[in-house]
Amino acid sequence: MKFNHIGIPTLEKFDGEIDLPHLKMTVSDHENNPFGIQWQRYWKDAPYPELVKSVPHVAFEVSDLDNALKGQKIIIQPNSPSDGLTVAFIEVNGAPVELMQYDKNT
Numbered sequence: 001m002k003f004n005h006i007g008i009p010t011l012e013k014f015d016g017e018i019d020l021p022h023l024k025m026t027v028s029d030h031e032n033n034p035f036g037i038q039w040q041r042y043w044k045d046a047p048y049p050e051l052v053k054s055v056p057h058v059a060f061e062v063s064d065l066d067n068a069l070k071g072q073k074i075i076i077q078p079n080s081p082s083d084g085l086t087v088a089f090i091e092v093n094g095a096p097v098e099l100m101q102y103d104k105n106t
Helices: 050-054 065-069
Strands: 002-009 018-020 025-027 037-042 057-061 073-082 085-092 095-102
Touching: 002 050, 002 095, 050 073, 050 095, 065 073, 065 085, 065 095
Parallel strands: 002 037, 057 095
Antiparallel strands: 002 057, 018 025, 025 037, 073 085, 085 095
8 A cells, every 4th residue: 555645625715726516525636735635614505414524534546446445344345536546435443535546558
């Protein structure tokens, strides 16, 4: 696993907002700072568990998402938020964790 970012939910507006209508959320660019901090504001009709919308999560890149999910408590099933990327969320000790697999061809 390799650290990718930390996602921090907020209800407030923030600098550099990026609207993602297909995900029903607004984010900041986690690559605009050396620590991978990404602010996230979920829209009212965002279809995510309350745990994900209210508790910060850490995201890790994995080489084999299916294998990384074995035996885990999955709270968001694998999905593709953008071309070449598949993600899923699990719950670990009461906190959300995002696992990310980049397509080897991108």
